Amino acid sequence: MDAVLKNGSASHQRKSPKEIRRPSREEAEAAVRTLLAWTGDDPDREGLLDTPKRVVKAYSELFGGYFEDPIQHLERTFEDVGGYKDIVMVRGIPFHSHCEHHMLPFIGQAHIAYYPAEGVVGLSKLARVVDIFAKRLQTQENLTAQIASAIDDQLAPRGLAVLLEAEHQCMTMRGVQKPGVSTITTQFTGIFQDEPAEQAKFMSLVRGGGL
Known part of the structure; x- marks a missing residue:
């Protein structure tokens, strides 16, 4: 993927x-x-x-993620959800990865939300997808895109939102040496991409607000 x-x-x-x-x-x-x-x-x-x-x-x-297939964790879905069609969100998934430029860690959290189409996937499976892609040499931009692509391709939701926030040790331990600086990357598909209000709802939920 x-x-x-x-x-x-x-x-x-x-x-x-x-x-x-x-x-x-x-x-x-x-x-x-x-x-x-x-x-x-x-x-x-x-x-x-x-x-x-x-x-x-x-x-x-x-770097064990090179030898795992994230799609295997997304193949089983559950359609018996009582007709639920609203947003599903897993917030604050911790991850650690390594930048491909200096092989130094970047550590942060991932937030994933989607609007189901045919069914929902087990919540832990979204965390598994994050871990598998994170356990490879990465840029944060590519990591965000890979997570979004795998989920979007397999689940085909009506909309998907992925946000990663991380601190990169290549900025903290070397170079400009600026600790505490975080990098945020996002990827949106479907209604999250087309409707600004849905993006605003997602960002409110990420920051701990209500609907």
Whole structure:
């Protein structure tokens, strides 16, 4: 479900993990040893001997989203909802991802709302979709678009709204070093895109207001 870039600067789709030669665990650990030495430390000292193994193990968790299919979590829907057709919202889904430019974390919350068409999906499944896409190297813009595309394509709701708000450590720990700065990205489809009042309702719910 990786999104195709549509801004004119690129038109190719990202390769899937199956199309990329994945190094062995031993090669990955050797690469970590190289980075440790490059920083100026001794990879053979006691405190760093097991660091390559630990880093590779941690990366397998942090970037496990490459080997999961988000669509599997959206395939089962429930139509017996008593005729409910109003907004469904999951607010404040925590996530952590890594920027593809510096491989530093960005941490925040996702807010997702949709108007059901044929049925609703289990609420936890929306959080699963966020996690799967977040556990890949990302930009926040691409992460927002991927989440929205997967949900919109699979559920075909009458309208979908996705908002991500995150703090990027590449701005906090390096570069301009400005802690506390948050980045907000949004994606709207259907009635959320066509009707400003629906966007306003969504933003009010995100901020904790009522309908």
